[in-house]
Amino acid sequence: MGASVLYTKITQRPPAIVRSDGHYLETDDGRRIFDASGGAAVACLGHNDPRVKQAIMAQLDKTAYIYAPFFTVPAAEEIATFLTESTGGKMQKVFIVSSGTEAIEASLKMARQYFTELPNPQWQRTRFIARRQSYHGNTLGSLGAGGHKVRRAIFEPILATNVSHVSPCYPYRDMREGEGEAEYVGRLAEELEAEFQRVGPETVCAFVAETMCGTTLGCVPAVPGYFKAMKEVCDRHGALLILDEVMSGMGRTGTLHAWEQEGVVPDLQTIAKGLGAGYAPVGALLVGSRVAEALTRGTGSFTHSQTYQGHPIACATACAVQKIIRDDNLLANVREQGPYLGKLLKERLGNHKNIGDVRGRGLFWALEFVKDKTTKEPFPAADGIAQKVHRTGLQKEHCISVIPGAGVADGKNGDIVQIAPAYNISRADIELIVDRVEGVINAVFGAE
Known part of the structure; x- marks a missing residue:
């Protein structure tokens, strides 16, 4: 029977998952x-996880859906x-x-509205x-905020023009020879x-x-002091700091909020993936005191709503997770096992001729592939190296998903x-993960 699903690669049906359990x-x-x-x-x-499923069923027995602008439910509270x-x-x-x-769309709107709610509104804001090689989502607003050239390319003519981009914090490629971390920051x-x-x-x-950057840069922890320095620039000019923790937040890096390790507090924060662990589609915008108080003293409302905001099933799922x-x-296990994962990856793969960098924090690690380890020359995009590694991993002799x-080198x-x-x-x-990943790397590039 012909497929009706619009697959990512339209003519390539991905592996069909019939059951999942544990890892x-x-x-x-x-x-x-x-x-x-x-x-x-x-x-x-x-x-x-049976506990999450039980929580979902319990919520279904109470309320499956309400329209959040009209009502609230205990799970949302x-x-x-x-x-x-x-x-x-x-x-x-x-x-x-x-x-x-x-959540990103809401953060952009909230940031704009904040400046219109001040006692002396700043309508010119x-x-x-944002930063190059960044990713903040795939709607027109969030894609416009992101700085990934390839994902933006065909949509560039219809993206908003009110976003500009600066360099990411990417010491592997961007720190100059002899430059210290403080100088780089x-x-x-x-x-x-x-x-x-x-x-x-x-x-x-x-x-x-x-x-902490996701897939478009590859698990790069910020250099110490980086976010403090960025926030100082924002504060100097009265601008807000929006931190996107959709991928890195909710425990992924070892603390519930990744910014806890950076010594800063954002004005607006986005979260999603680890919030509901995939058991329901759920994300959230967290609003800092500065912004929340301005809206409360101003119009007393947020000029934005969505049909499924505060969805009871999603909220109950997030509570359970x-x-x-x-x-x-x-979180303690992330802090314990994360360094072990990094240590094994570096020991087993750090010296491979086609791996330029092994980096990460918590349970959030990346391998960056290079054509030449000395010059850090990347493989050309046409080679599709990352996708080749991913596809090889799914083959029956490896059976691992990464x-x-x-576009990490230059977009x-x-x-x-x-x-x-x-x-x-x-x-x-x-240990099993590293064994299998090593097997995949050797299958794609050849053994060291």
């Missing part, structure tokens, strides 16, 4: 694939309270949506500054300051950045794969 995905042809990517760094509890309390009250309000992209801060000046500091709503992360002490990413060329397993991973699981 494994079972295909209709009998493969048991170890899900070392958590899908897209989503399935942070693994698959088929509970997850919002949990999230604000998890920040010590630094983030005061929570707007619950169905995806990370939707219409611009955003200073140079990036000067670049951001120069961009504020170029577009007019009084026109900028916010600087938007992933706290976050209770499991807390009760099973999974996340491919491309077009440069390949990585990410490893982002579930938070309840064991030491033995990590």
Whole structure:
């Protein structure tokens, strides 16, 4: 029977998953694939957890759907309270949506509205500054905020023109020879300051950045002091700091919020993937005190709504997932197993002739592939290296799923794969992951 599904590659049907359990995905042809990517760094509890399913069923027995502008439900109140309390009250309000992209859209609107709600409204604030090789979602607004050349390319003529981009924090490729971390941070801060000046500091709503970069750069932890320096530039000009933690947040890097390790508090924060662990489509915008108080004193409302905001099933799912992360002490496990994963990857693959960098934090790691280890020359985009590694991993002799990413070097060329397993991973699981990943690398590139 012909396929009616519009696949990512229209004529290529991907493996059909008929069952999932724990760390494994079972295909209709009998493969048991170890899900070392958590899908897209989503399935942070693994698959088929009975506690989450029970919570979903319990919510279905109460209320399946309400329209949030008209009503609220206990599950929405509970997850919002949990999230604000998890920040010590630094983030005061929570707007619950169905995806990370939707959370980004809401953050851009919220940033704009904030400046219109001030006692002396700043209507000229219409611009955003983001970073190259970044990704913030695939709707027109969020894609316009992102800085990934290939994903933007065909849509460029219909994207908003009020976003400009500066360099990412990418020491592997961008730190100069002999340059220290403090000097590098200073140079990036000067670049951001120069961009504020170029577009007019009084026109900028916010600087938007992933706290720890995802697939379009490959799990790059910020250099110490980077986000403090970026926030200082924003504060100097009265602009907001928006941190995108859709992929890196909710425990992925070892703390519930990735910004906790950076010594900054954002004005707006987006979360999604680890919030509901894939059991329901759910994301959220967390609103800092500065913004929340301005809206409360102003119009008292947010000029934005969505049909499925605050969806009861999604909220109940998020509540259950976050209770499991807390009760099973999974953040401590991320902090314990993450360094072990990084250590094994570096020991087993760091010297491979086609791996230029092994980097990450928590259970969020990437391998960057290079054609030449000395010059860091990337493979040309046409070679499709990242996708080739991903596809090879799915073959029956390897049976492991990793996340491919491309364009990391310059927006077009440069390949990585990410490893982002579930938070309840064991030491033995990590050893299995590294064994299988090593087998995949050797199959694609040849042994060292």
